[in-house]
Amino acid sequence: MKAILIIADGLGGRPTDYNGKTCLKAAKTPYLDDLAARGAVGLMDPIGPGIRPGSDTAHLSILGQNPYKVYTGRGVFEALGVGMEMAPGDVGFRANFAAVELVSRGLRVLDRRAGRISEGQKELEAVINSIELSEALDIDFEFRASTQHRGALILRGNGLCHCVGGTDPKQAGTLVCTSRPTEEGDIDAQRTAAALNELTKKSYEVLCNHPLNRRRVEEGKSPANILLCRGAADLPSLQSIESVYGVRGAVIALGSLYRGIGKSLGMKPITAAGDASSLDEDPAAIAEMSLAALSEYDYLFVHIKGPDNAGHDQDAAAKIAVIERIDRELIAYLDLQLDWRTTHLAFTGDHTTPIDYGDHTAEPVPIIFVGPNVLPDKVKEFNERAATEGGLGRFSGQALPILFNYNNWLPKFGS
């Protein structure tokens, strides 16, 4: 038996999206509709009713974890996702190259993405990694640049703690933040924040006059003259999917966060086809990659960022177009190529990203399960409204275990 879970990030919408319809309803999706007609449909609250999910917490919940128990921050998944290794006690951060200027009150952020820098990041990575922190701190670090301005940072040493704020103010025009413990008097968090603040200051010192940045300024581009960090997190003690269910799987994703989440659960990370800089996937190529990976692994988790990007951009036409492309290039191919006698498939989103709001909201998202052991319901199309009449009703997260159940892969609780 094989299983494949496909998550279209930010898939869900609102009637304000497009002429009274959600983007998913407005999109023509004949192949998803066909899966809906053959399978069972439901409404899934990514984490729970009335809980507005992040992409990381939603994925943990959908993959069978309790994010309230295991989630400390995004940084650990970013670090794993860019190929770094984390050990218990390390603290990981999402890191950005950014452009700042020195003003009287501190460092003011000009561009949080350093003009989406597209070359020389590995050179700047080496410069960052050559920084020496005060010996008194006794803390090591490792920085890894990934795509454009993006990267991840790991602090290593005894007595570190993830309970610290970041240095990224998350808004241009404001000052770089001083990292502080989230609770006063936490000695480990004080050391961690001190290390992060020192590294941030020194990153500006080594980058501000770097030849690459001087050249960028001459060319009228934003310099990448500081490293800003957020999402402090330590390694959650997750049981691997293989140890719980006895099956081996892979994650196919272009976004490092999603590869990192899969890797934290023991999945083999595979970088999806597409433009990694803009997280613009190539669904047709991903379809072929998925089929190839399914011959090697028991199950796959395939992540597509496209719909969420369009939602954050508040671009309904783009969201409709990317949903239609997923349907036409990924779903149609899998429908044709999968062996439906031995495969179960689930398709859903990780949350709603309405056009009007341009950020995540808490509505439940539609989900399909299809395969030989799924009892079909009466629903014959796939969208938020049709899913309200689905045979699976409404439930919270746990899509991967529910999918695995159809493959008879679940361990029994009790006897």
Added chain:
Amino acid sequence: MKAILIIADGLGGRPTDYNGKTCLKAAKTPYLDDLAARGAVGLMDPIGPGIRPGSDTAHLSILGQNPYKVYTGRGVFEALGVGMEMAPGDVGFRANFAAVELVSRGLRVLDRRAGRISEGQKELEAVINSIELSEALDIDFEFRASTQHRGALILRGNGLCHCVGGTDPKQAGTLVCTSRPTEEGDIDAQRTAAALNELTKKSYEVLCNHPLNRRRVEEGKSPANILLCRGAADLPSLQSIESVYGVRGAVIALGSLYRGIGKSLGMKPITAAGDASSLDEDPAAIAEMSLAALSEYDYLFVHIKGPDNAGHDQDAAAKIAVIERIDRELIAYLDLQLDWRTTHLAFTGDHTTPIDYGDHTAEPVPIIFVGPNVLPDKVKEFNERAATEGGLGRFSGQALPILFNYNNWLPKFGS
């Protein structure tokens, strides 16, 4: 007011059961359909979505408990169910007479059920109970034979622990297991495992040359020459139903496990009519027993093992037949005889047992509630597919409190 909860074990099925239908859908169940038409139908996850239940954990959840908090193992319910008394600190086991042979590496299991021994078990019980464990252990035990090869064992003494593996390898042809603590260094579990291992060894010594077994071998039957144990458990601290809801009830079941679960919640255990050896109930007789018990108790929990037995046997025709027999003999009688002005009834399964797989799976099961305070929905038949359109939606366990609510028996949480 009276309440009756009927659980048909393993009732749920899959479209692979029988010509694209579940066994429940394929079965003709006019009386259940009539209850559905008069009442409200829903889908119940026995424990939760994506959780594959055992019979014990499912029943605890359906009866209003949280199995993650109260469940340690099956043994305690088996012991209570065969009429033994357990005190806090005791450790209970499900026990089997089995046939083994001495080989160079240990004792190899020939037949885990000792040829489903049907006579002389009380004689062998006395032999087991005459075993003396090493004084140094300072641990007492009590064994009780029940039906065929089945029985229960209780260890009693200070400093015992249920965190031990069993001695039953659960597969013929393999060696009898040595019980070990599930976590290394657990002193109490080490003592418990040592006592179980010594008892297992001595059970072989006293049984292997017992005249009854010599006679069985001469007659070409499997000897009952060892006691194998599994499901170590301690007594959960459950509040009785009567203390929480102020009502008195009884459990009618042929399987000792289910009587034990009911007894652990303060229900009066009543052995159901039927062939206890094969757990083959007589639904017509159970119908009369139920009506008689309802005159004495406020509520009843009636358990029927038949559908699950057929599911484990992967026999669709048998499962359909037993469901039809439950409908015709039990439901039809109750429908006629109950006073529907003052009675609420719930009917459901404790989990799905698909024919194709022959073991429990995690799908939600259909459930009906009927009686004067139940708001009828549009559903007019009782099966997995119809239940997806039921007025009660999808919920997890707690069928007994939901039933009690219609009788206005629930304590108020808050004011």
